[in-house]
């Protein structure tokens with residue numbers, strides 16, 4: 658028996674407000690079907706299609722598209738059911754009470770930016786590590802600087818570059834990797850001091866090495882610490898399980 662719709666009664670403002678507040682203008686079906694927690698242009702749907710029934714259980718905020726699909730009677734596909742929408746609404750309210758709508762809006766951009774920063778900091782560190790390793794190794798073994806100035810521009814600069822890069826990357830390194838980097842820095846400093854002590858003016862002034870511990874750099878430790886640090890950085894930049902899929 659066809660039933661004529663009652664003249665439209667207006668949903669009381671306090672009920673409307675409650676629906677809008679609980680949904681935060683997120684569409685229950687967008688969330689249910691796509692996990693979409695973005696604010697939508699939408700309307701308050703009367704789920705049983707009775708516009709006079711403004712009990713809150715009968716109302717759900719839906720985006721324009723889902724509202725019109727929900728209301729459509731001519732649709733060929735199986736339409737969304739009232740229970741389905743109610744369940745979607747309950748899940749949406751739960752997500753909102755957990756603050757997921759706020760997090761999901763802020764997260765992608767922030768996470769992407771953080772990831773970019775992290776990657777560029779680690780690349781910078783790797784660059785400083787590789788260059789410092791190569792240059793200081795070279796100066797220590799073969800081409801010695803002859804003056805203090807040469808020493809600063811050829812040797813010491815790499816220690817400072819590495820220290821700068823490490824400071825930038827420090828917040829992205831886990832404890833083990835950070836320990837490896839500190840070992841590198843220690844080794845780098847030992848190398849620098851060793852080279853400095855071999856500068857002709859310093860050597861002449863002192864007549865001999867001031868500290869016998871530093872006469873011979875620890876090559877093995879130097880090489881080992883750099884290799885370990887390089888491997889750790891390489892795996893941070895290319896996680897072994899990321900290329901799988």
Ligand SMILES: [Zn+2]
Pocket residue numbers: 684685686687688697719720721722723724
């Ligand atoms: Zn929707």
